[in-house]
Amino acid sequence: MRQKLDNALGFIKKQAAYFVLCTLYFVLSSCGKSDPDSPGIEYMPDMYRSPSHEANLSTTFGDDTIQVDRMPVAGTISRGFMPYVYANDTGGYANAGRYLRNPIPFSEKVLGEGEVLYTKYCTHCHGATGGGDGLVAAKLPGPPPSYSSPGLMNLPEGKAFHTITYGKGMMGPHASQLTQEERWKIVHYVQKLQKLGAPAPAPATAPVEVAATTTVSAK
């Protein structure tokens, strides 16, 4: 009899322990129910709550304000960066053609680099030989004219650079994909294609005297 009583008591104790544990579990896991965004109790929160810094924003920690990646001071430019001075309008286009000269001297190496870039960024529209017959060109309402067409065979290098920078008609701007240096290398290659495909010997049109001061660009 005594034995039976002990067994029953033991059973009840176990049940009580389970009950307490379950109650604790529900109480703890339901913490923060009043706030649906609360994650409840967090174990070692700093492991998964590292401070994240957004670029060009300031973050406040206590009394400190941390400036992540500061914006340049107004009216200044970064070292080595020269802004492209010609505006994206017809006047800018005309002036680029008149005054802008390729600052990168021609060499076979530069031409080769220009070709690689041209193949990546331009061939699909302009075609491998610049005939305006790239695969994408066929889908455009107005395919690009051949570099050796009468309108383009004498295109000044400054205008070519300007167009690569800002885009023109169905051609998008390439300033964000290509540095100025890369754009000028491509211009060398485009000039090669202009000459290669030219139906007649192309007379040089661009006046050469103006160079130095305006060869900067940096869009």
Ligand code: HEC
């Ligand atoms: C989406 C297709 C497309 C891509 C990509 C493209 N172009 Fe063009 N490009 C055109 C079209 C279309 C024109 C004709 C624009 C006009 O005169 O309205 C053009 C015109 C030009 C001209 C003549 C500019 C002028 O001032 O008349 C040059 C030079 C040129 N592209 C070079 C390039 C180079 C270099 C690249 C690669 C960096 C390139 N294009 C990428 C479609 C493209």
